[in-house]
Amino acid sequence: MKGLVQRVSEASVEVEGREIARIGAGILLLLGVEQGDEQREAKELCRKILTYRIFPDDAGRMNRSVLDVGGALLVVPQFTLAADTSSGTRPGFSVAAGPDIAKKLYEVFLQCARADMSPERVGAGCFGADMKVSLINDGPVTFMLSTRGAQR
Numbered sequence: 001m002k003g004l005v006q007r008v009s010e011a012s013v014e015v016e017g018r019e020i021a022r023i024g025a026g027i028l029l030l031l032g033v034e035q036g037d038e039q040r041e042a043k044e045l046c047r048k049i050l051t052y053r054i055f056p057d058d059a060g061r062m063n064r065s066v067l068d069v070g071g072a073l074l075v076v077p078q079f080t081l082a083a084d085t086s087s088g089t090r091p092g093f094s095v096a097a098g099p100d101i102a103k104k105l106y107e108v109f110l111q112c113a114r115a116d117m118s119p120e121r122v123g124a125g126c127f128g129a130d131m132k133v134s135l136i137n138d139g140p141v142t143f144m145l146s147t148r149g150a151q152r
Contacts, residue, residue, distance in 0.1 A: 001031070001032065001033055001034060001037045001041040001042060001044075001045045001105070001146065001147045001148075002031070002032040002034065002081045002082065002144065002145070002146045002147075003029050003030065003031050003032070003045055003049055003081075003144070003145045003146070004029070004030040004032075004078075004081060004142065004143075004144055005027055005028075005029055005049055005052065005054065005142065005143045005144075005145055006027065006028045006029075006030075006135060006137050006140070006141070006142045007026075007027060007054050007055065007137070007138045007139055007140075007141035007142075008023070008025065008026060008027065008028045008074075008135045008136055008137055008138055009024070009025055009136040009137075009138045010022070010023065010024050010025070010135070010136050011023050011026075011028040011074045011133070011134065011135040011136070012074075012133070012134050012135075013074065013076060013123070013124075013125045013126070013131050013132070013133050013134075014131065014132040014134075015125075015126050015129045015130070015131055015132075016129075016130075020124075020125070020126060021074055021123030021124055021125065022074075022123065023072035023073070023074045023121075023123050024071075024072055025069075025071050025072065025138070026066055026069075026071030026072035026073055026074070026121070027049065027054075027066050027071065027072075027073050027074070028074045028076065028133070028135050029049060029073060029074065029075045029076065030076050030078040030081060030133075031045075031075055031076065031077055031078060031081070031106060031109060032077075032078055032079060032080070032081025032082040032096070033077075033079070033082065033096070033097040033101065033102035033105045033106065034082045034095050034096060034097055034148075035095055035096070035097050035098075036097075037097055037101070037105055037147070038105070039105065039108050041105070041147040042105045042106075042108040042109040042112065043108065043109075043112050044147050045109065045145065045146075045147050046109050046112035046113050046116070047112070047116075048145055048147075049066075049073075049145060050065060050066055050067050050073070050113065050116055050117065051065045051067065052065060052066075052143070052145065053065050053068075054066075054141050054143065055068065055069045055071065062141075066117075067116070067117065070121075071121070072121045072122070072123065073113055073117060073121065073122050073123070074122075074123040074124070074125070075106070075109060075110055075113065075122070075123070075124050075125065076124075076125035076131065076133055077102065077103075077106045077125055077127045077128075079093065079096050079102060080093075082095050082096035082097070083095070083096070099128065102127075103127045103128070106127055107127075110122065110124055
């Protein structure tokens with residue numbers, strides 16, 4: 001499972017011209033589910049993201065997590081993160097989990113986040129929808145986190 005973490009001043013998601021989620025300062029997470037991922041990976045990645053120290057402390061160093069700063073989280077499912085880009089000029093998606101499994105693990109991730117944060121601080125995109133995502137990247141600060149060792 002992969003998560004592209006972006007520290008944001010604000011972020012939102014629209015589906016069919018209607019805003020379905022908006023957050024203030026916090027994290028925009030683009031979440032990709034790969035074949036072989038299970039609930040264990042969803043919970044592990046959630047814990048890692050919520051405790052990852054990407055917010056500044058009083059000295060300006062990245063020493064505080066989204067939980068520490070009382071920030072928000074917007075989780076957007078994005079199967080293209082599971083793309084195989086190792087050859088050619090067109091991505092392949094053979095590594096991506098199937099839609100049924102990916103949706104289930106996306107929902108497990110959301111449940112985990114809402115259990116550790118107040119639920120009103122966790123926003124969600126719409127699985128399988130054509131979404132328009134807007135953000136103001138703070139920093140910019142962006143990291144790719146994964147439940148698998150080295151990135152492929």
